[in-house]
Amino acid sequence: MLLFLAGPIAYCVWISFTDMQLTGSDRTNFVGFDNFRRAFGDEKFRNAVWLTLVFTFLSSLVGQNTLGLALAGLMRRASRPVRTVTGAVVIAAWVLPEIVAAFLLYAFFRREGTLNAVLDFLRLPDQNWLFTLPILAVSFANVWRGTAFSMLVYSAALAEIPQEINEAAEVDGARGWRRLVHVTLPLIRRSIATNLMLNTLQTLSVFGLIWAMTRGGPGDRSTTLPVFMYDQAFTKSLIGYGTAVALLLLLVGALFSAVYLRLVRDEV
C-alpha cells in the first residue's frame, strides 16, 4: 500500500522540480525551485489562489457546512415522510457522478437555462450567470452537490446528543438560538471540525464540475487552482510547472487540515 502511494507521489514531487513538457521537448532538465518561483511571480497563479479561497469559503465553509447543519437540524423535527423525501433528494445530488451534476447545473445556469426561465416567469431580470458570475455559479453547484455529506455527518452528531442534556437546557430556559449556540454547537464541535476538514479538502480538489461548467472562464474568472493546474500541464503542455502548482495546492490543503485539527484538540 505504502509503495503504491509513495512511488507516484515521489515521482510527482520530482517532476515539479523539472521542466518536463507534454510536447515540444524530448529532454527533461532539473530546474530546482524555478517552477515555484515562477508560480509566485505569476499574476494568474495568484488570481487562481484567490479564487480557490473564495470558492472554498463560499461553497464549503458557508454553503455545505451551514446548510448541512440546518438540514440535519430541521430533519430531526420533521415528520417521517418529509425526512425520507428530503434525504432522498439531497443524497441523490451527492450520488450523481460529478460530470452529470456539472451538466445538470450547466443546463440550469446557462442563458436559456432553467434559472432564467424561472426568473422570466417571475418577471425578474435575468442574467447570463455563467458569464457574469461564474465563481458564484460554480460555488452554488458545489453546494448543491456536496451538502448531503455534511447533512449525514451532522445528523449522526445530533443523534448522539443525550436527550437529558436537551431537557436540562429546556428547564434552564435555553431555547432556540441560545440552545443552539451554548449547548448544541459545543457538543458537536468535534464533528464540525472533522466535517469542515473533509469538506474543505474535497472542495479544494474540485475540477470536473468547474471544467464542465465554465472551463475556468470567461477570462480567468473561475480558474481555481486545479483548473489552473490542468491548463498549465495539459493545454500549455508544461507538466513540470503544473505539477509544482499541484504540490502547492496540496500544501494549502495541509494548512487547512492543520487549522481544523487544532480546533479539535483545543476542545477538551
Add this chain to the structure above:
Amino acid sequence: MRPTAPVLLGTLLLTAATLSACGGGSGSDPDTVRVAYNRSTDNKTRYKDRYLADMKKQFEKEHPGKKVELVPIQAPDNDYATKAQQMMRSPRTAPDLVFEDTFRINADIKAGYLRPLDEQLAQWDDWNKFADTAKAAAKAEDGKTYGVPVGTDTRALWFNKSVFKKAGLPENWKPKNWNEVLDAARTVKKKVPGVVPLNVYTGKAPGEAAVMQGFEMLLYGTGEDPLYDPGAHKWVAGGKGFEDSLDFLRTVYGEKLGPEVSDALDANVPTSVGTEWLPEGKLAIALDGSWLGQHWTKGGGREWPEWSRELGQTPMPTQHGKAPGTVSMSGGWAWSVPQKAANPELAFEFIKTMQQKKNAVRWAVADAQIAVREDVASDPAYLKSMPGIAFFTSLVEHTHYRPALPVYPQVSTAVGEAMEAVTTGDASPKEAAKEYDSRLKDIVSGAVVNR
C-alpha cells in the same frame, strides 16, 4: 483517527487528480493496427467515422488475418491533442497511427513522439503525386518527414445572400479593407435585427480555430511576417499589427457586431456556426474555412442542399487593402506513426489503403478538403463535390502558413489568451498585446525581435 491520518487522506484526495492522467493502457496485438482520430463533437457529424469504418473493412479484406481497431476521441481540438500526446507517451497506450493537425507535428517530433517515414515513403510511388508544399507540411527541422498529409484548407469570408439583400448590401460583395467588412456588419446590425452580423472566432476555448481562423487571418493582413521573422529566426514582439488585430476584435465584440460573448467563448462554437447559425440564417458574415460545406453535403451533420445558392464567398481583405489585397491561412491534417507504435509497418500499410486514389478522392470530398495530390485535384468527382471549391483553391496563391516550429502551439495558446482578455473586456488591446509580449519572451526564452 490519528491526527496525521486526515492530512494523509487529504493528500490522497488531491493527488488523485494529478495522477489520474497517468493510468490506462491495453496490450498490443501484432496483427492489429490501432488508429486514433478525432471524432466530431457534433453527434450527427459522422462522415469521418463512416469513412474510416469503410477503410477498415477494405484493409481487413486486402490483408487477411490483420485487423484495424479504430480509437475515436470525441473532443474539441485542444483536448484531442492532449489526449493523443498522453497516449503517445507510453508504449502501452501509443496508437499505431494518429491523426494530427500539421501545426502540432513539429512540437510532437521534438518531444520524440513521432517516427520518420522516409524509408517507407521512398518505396511508395504515390508520394510523388503530392504537392511540394504539402510534403513540407510534415517535414521537421531535421529534414525528415513525419506524416502523410491528407489535404489542406484556405480561409475566407462567407456571407448569407438573403440577409445581405434585406440589408441592402450587394450580392457580389467584395470588401477592400477591414473597415468595409465592419461597415457591412454595422449595416446588417441596423437593418436586419435578430441576425448576428459577423462571426470572428475568439478566445481560449475554441483553440486553434480562434487563433488561426480568427486572429491570424487578421494579423497576416497587417504586414510582412507579423508573427515570426524567418530572417532573424526570432518571434515578433511589440507588433503594431498585433495590437490592431486585437482592436478589430474589440470593435466586433465591443460594438456587439459579433455573437454573444458567452457563445463566442464556447469550445463548440465552430460546430454551432456550421450546423446552426449559417443554415438557419442567424449569421450574416462568417470568417471561416473552406471546409464548411462538409456539414451540408449529403451525409453531413446538417444536410442543406440550398447552401450553394444561399451563401456567397469572398476573400478576406488586408487591413488597408495593401497588395495583394487578400489574405488567407492554410493548414491541414496528416497521418503520423508514433515512435512507440507497436506495429509501425502495418500502420503505414493502412495509410496506403487510405491513399489509394479513389479513397483519397472520397476523403477530400467527405472532409471538404483542398486536395494536396495532383491526381485528386484533377478528379471530376472532387471538382464537382462543392460549389466554391474553385474559389477556395484560388486562394492558395496568396495563402500563409504558420511558423512550423516546436513552440508554436504554446505561442498559439498565448494568442488565444490575449484574444479572450480583449473579447471579455478584461483588457484593452494595448494591455493584452503587452501581456502577450511578456508571455512570448517566456515561451521562446527571449528569442524575440521588437518591431
